[in-house]
Amino acid sequence: MKKYIFSALAAAVALPVAAQYNQSISVDGKYVPEVFRLDRINSFPKQVKFSLETNPLSYDGKSVPAGFAPRLLPLPATGWRDTRDFSDSRGYLELGAGSWLNSTLSAGYRFIDNKNTTFGVRLQHNSTSLWKPEVSELMKDTKMYRYDESLGFYASHDFEGKGRLQGAIDWHIGNFNYYGFNPQWGEYSSENAPKAPTQTLNDISAKFAWQSPDKLDAITWNAGVGVRYFGYRSAYSPFKYMLIGMPDDHLEMARASGGRETDVDLFGSVNFPTSTKSAIGIDVNADILLYPQEEMDGGYCPGQPDNYGMLTLTPYYSFSRDRLLVRIGADIDLSFNAGDEGNRYSFLHIAPDVKFDYLAGPVAFYLHALGGSRLNTLAGNYERDYYQTPYISSSRPVYTPLDGSLGATFGPFSGFSAGIDFAFRISRGEYLGGWYQQKLNYYHDAAPGLPESIFAENAERTLTYNYNQDRTCNLHGFSIGARASYDLGSIIKIEAKGNYQPQNGTKGYFNGYDRPRWTANISAETNPWSTLKLKLAYDYRGVRNIYTMANYQGGLISDADVLIGKRLPDITYLNFGASYGITSNFTVWVQADNILNRHDELLPGLPQQGVRLAAGFGVTF
Numbered sequence: 001m002k003k004y005i006f007s008a009l010a011a012a013v014a015l016p017v018a019a020q021y022n023q024s025i026s027v028d029g030k031y032v033p034e035v036f037r038l039d040r041i042n043s044f045p046k047q048v049k050f051s052l053e054t055n056p057l058s059y060d061g062k063s064v065p066a067g068f069a070p071r072l073l074p075l076p077a078t079g080w081r082d083t084r085d086f087s088d089s090r091g092y093l094e095l096g097a098g099s100w101l102n103s104t105l106s107a108g109y110r111f112i113d114n115k116n117t118t119f120g121v122r123l124q125h126n127s128t129s130l131w132k133p134e135v136s137e138l139m140k141d142t143k144m145y146r147y148d149e150s151l152g153f154y155a156s157h158d159f160e161g162k163g164r165l166q167g168a169i170d171w172h173i174g175n176f177n178y179y180g181f182n183p184q185w186g187e188y189s190s191e192n193a194p195k196a197p198t199q200t201l202n203d204i205s206a207k208f209a210w211q212s213p214d215k216l217d218a219i220t221w222n223a224g225v226g227v228r229y230f231g232y233r234s235a236y237s238p239f240k241y242m243l244i245g246m247p248d249d250h251l252e253m254a255r256a257s258g259g260r261e262t263d264v265d266l267f268g269s270v271n272f273p274t275s276t277k278s279a280i281g282i283d284v285n286a287d288i289l290l291y292p293q294e295e296m297d298g299g300y301c302p303g304q305p306d307n308y309g310m311l312t313l314t315p316y317y318s319f320s321r322d323r324l325l326v327r328i329g330a331d332i333d334l335s336f337n338a339g340d341e342g343n344r345y346s347f348l349h350i351a352p353d354v355k356f357d358y359l360a361g362p363v364a365f366y367l368h369a370l371g372g373s374r375l376n377t378l379a380g381n382y383e384r385d386y387y388q389t390p391y392i393s394s395s396r397p398v399y400t401p402l403d404g405s406l407g408a409t410f411g412p413f414s415g416f417s418a419g420i421d422f423a424f425r426i427s428r429g430e431y432l433g434g435w436y437q438q439k440l441n442y443y444h445d446a447a448p449g450l451p452e453s454i455f456a457e458n459a460e461r462t463l464t465y466n467y468n469q470d471r472t473c474n475l476h477g478f479s480i481g482a483r484a485s486y487d488l489g490s491i492i493k494i495e496a497k498g499n500y501q502p503q504n505g506t507k508g509y510f511n512g513y514d515r516p517r518w519t520a521n522i523s524a525e526t527n528p529w530s531t532l533k534l535k536l537a538y539d540y541r542g543v544r545n546i547y548t549m550a551n552y553q554g555g556l557i558s559d560a561d562v563l564i565g566k567r568l569p570d571i572t573y574l575n576f577g578a579s580y581g582i583t584s585n586f587t588v589w590v591q592a593d594n595i596l597n598r599h600d601e602l603l604p605g606l607p608q609q610g611v612r613l614a615a616g617f618g619v620t621f
Contacts, residue, residue, distance in 0.1 A: 090109060092106065092619065093621075094617070100128055101130040104127075118155060119155040121154075125150075127148070128609075138188055139193065141193075144609075145176060148173075152169060153168065168206070168207055178199070178236075179196055180441070180607065182605070197234070197255075198234075201232050201382075202230070224266075226263075227263070232391070259390055262289070263287060266284075267284065284312070284313055287375060289308055310333055310375065311334040313334070324358050331372040334347060345373075351372045354370075355370075362411050364408065366406070367405075367406050371400045378391075384433060387603065388433055388436055389433070398428065400427050405421055407421030408420055423479040424478045430474070431472050432548050434604065435604060449567060451463060451564065454550075475509075478509055480500045496520075497520070501518075503515040506563065514602075519542070520542075522537070531581040539572070539575075547564065587618045592614075594608070597611045
């Protein structure tokens with residue numbers, strides 16, 4: 001199974017075509033089940049934001065992760081993919097449009113849908129094209145545009161209790177511009193202002209898996225293979241060179257072929273029951289990353305990492321005693337050719353894979369000690385920053401020797417439930433991303449909010465910044481979280497959750513490139529009558545700081561790298577939505593996002609749209 005730790009996405013305003021589609025389960029664990037079926041995306045597109053990596057993880061157990069984030073404009077500040085809605089109808093169509101020509105189209109149909117076999121298609125479109133960020137007088141006419149299109153096929157067949165074969169093929173193409181472009185390294189006027197660089201990405205994946213029937217007294221196993229190609233058309237960089245008649249520090253925008261990678265993933269597991277209450281087993285995952293090594297086009301070459309691979313073995317022993325559930329295992333990572341030449345990622349890494357869960361009726365306690373290696377890939381980084389550097393030069397994985405969590409959950413008691421958790425994580429070689437737009441604007445100079453010089457040993461030294469995504473730092477820090485909900489059915493449902501995660505340079509709990517200290521989400525939902533649904537949501541991501549590496553020069557000592565932080569404004573969203581079912585199969589909806597009209601930067605140089613109004617309809621059949 002995949003080694004990536006998936007985090008949660010709390011939809012600010014989820015406007016389903018019908019209320020009965022809100023079917024999701026929360027499962028504690030770091031593996032995402034792959035059950036290929038119709039994936040219902042029924043919320044107006046939101047803007048990509050950041051992942052949170054926390055335990056326990058919440059995910060829907062009956063849908064396929066889309067090939068790309070099926071959202072466009074700002075998502076809530078607390079996470080990524082917190083819930084997934086899916087439809088039990090064979091077909092659905094939803095269309096929505098709003099201010100700044102934001103639009104979404106979701107469609108899907110299961111051609112075969114019976115007890116043993118399913119086969120269907122899904123389509124997703126998201127776009128925006130009219131908003132002007134107005135980052136400067138020079139770039140006042142630049143419009144943010146982004147188009148994401150995804151087409152997928154999925155199928156599964158149950159061989160009469162012998163097992164299930166399932167598969168999915170998805171293709172996502174994205175076309176967008178770096179709308180925060182505001183170059184500080186050229187001599188331009190409004191007459192010769194450059195245009196914001198444009199980009200195209202291709203993301204093609206296929207996965208097939210076999211799952212044996214689940215039995216308590218027999219060996220169970222699964223095996224599968226996946227292939228994913230992810231690549232960009234272009235890579236841009238301000239490029240310094242000398243021309244006759246030009247100053248030595250003349251800069252121009254250079255363009256080269258973008259980064260491309262192919263990930264071949266082989267996975268499987270075997271579980272041997274030793275009694276009715278215990279078992280031994282092993283999970284196996286092999287990732288092989290392939291990168292083209294041909295000569296790049298353009299005036300510079302960003303480079304590609306060497307091909308590499310990682311084999312992960314997770315042997316374990318599990319047992320249950322009354323209300324106690326225990327899993328004791330280890331994560332063993334064997335890497336081949338990973339990391340930079342001359343500084344390879346060591347061959348062997350070991351981390352715990354241990355879980356203790358105690359269930360006492362409506363009260364539960366858990367203690368988890370996890371860890372392992374997370375691959376640094378183009379596709380994986382895309383989940384954290386849509387506008388990431390479009391190439392990858394380092395294949396060094398991020399090593400987590402310990403990712404521990406301790407928590408308790410309570411309820412439901414008469415509709416009330418709550419939970420608290422404490423987590424501590426150590427990360428070795430965490431990447432410092434989120435700076436690509438600033439690199440296009442400032443090259444190696446100090447961007448706003450960063451110092452131009454630093455004092456050390458009574459000497460002032462100028463700073464040169466490295467905005468590349470291959471710079472890393474070691475982190476360690478803790479997280480404290482709490483959540484509560486009160487559900488009175490159709491009358492009202494209130495949910496609240498928040499996390500406190502102190503951040504200060506290398507001390508911190510990694511929760512996205514912007515490293516917020518506080519995250520919170522509060523939502524209230526009501527169905528005053530069966531066909532009308534109202535929802536109000538508030539999301540907060542506060543005390544944010546993003547870090548990069550700088551090199552200070554001059555003085556009495558040799559050059560050295562220093563970790564520099566930049567304060568980002570808090571992200572605050574207030575959103576409202578309403579849907580009305582005209583018939584059992586036809587629903588209309590309206591929503592207002594970012595009612596507070598905040599234009600804060602999601603990442604450096606990437607402001608967000610203000611108030612957004614939208615309306616649409618949905619049909620199931």
